[in-house]
Amino acid sequence: MTNRSILVIEDIDCSVDIQNRESNKRSQDISQRSASNKLTLSGLLNFTDGLWSSCGDERIIVFTTNHKEQLDPALLRPGRMDLHIYMSYCNAAGFRILAANYLGIQENNRHRLCGEIEALIESTEITPAEVAEELMKSDDVNVALEGLVNLLKCKKAAKSNETEDQGKARSSGSEE
Numbered sequence: 001m002t003n004r005s006i007l008v009i010e011d012i013d014c015s016v017d018i019q020n021r022e023s024n025k026r027s028q029d030i031s032q033r034s035a036s037n038k039l040t041l042s043g044l045l046n047f048t049d050g051l052w053s054s055c056g057d058e059r060i061i062v063f064t065t066n067h068k069e070q071l072d073p074a075l076l077r078p079g080r081m082d083l084h085i086y087m088s089y090c091n092a093a094g095f096r097i098l099a100a101n102y103l104g105i106q107e108n109n110r111h112r113l114c115g116e117i118e119a120l121i122e123s124t125e126i127t128p129a130e131v132a133e134e135l136m137k138s139d140d141v142n143v144a145l146e147g148l149v150n151l152l153k154c155k156k157a158a159k160s161n162e163t164e165d166q167g168k169a170r171s172s173g174s175e176e
Helices: 021-026 041-054 092-103 114-122 128-135 141-174
Strands: 005-009 059-063
Touching: 041 059, 092 114, 092 128, 092 141, 114 141, 128 141
Parallel strands: 005 059
Antiparallel strands: none
């Protein structure tokens, strides 16, 4: 790795067998996974420590995960991971920023659909990237926002159906 480099390791919880040692006691199945394609915690720690000690001062290493709680504390400690950034689902404030950036919608000149969108966003799990993708589909503000309303309604309906299906599965399982 050269000076002024950025190294990104995505989904570290999936690509490396580095789960918390305490959680390994709960699940011995982890050790039964194919060891040939997994990097060990020790190997990863040695790799990152080597990068820090052998490279210049201008480097950034980014790890992404959907399950920080499953990572071993040795990997998360200061000196290895100095900054932890939580990327949440989109909220109303995030939508307002995205709408301003992509569509030029300002607080003092809100579109008629903004209130409905904000209410849907607060009750739906959607990432800022999904919102941005929908807003970029059209330069026409009406078309872009109507598309976002439709996407949010579809996601909300899908989540509602999923919850109903889980409830039915639980109730049919308890009747046995």
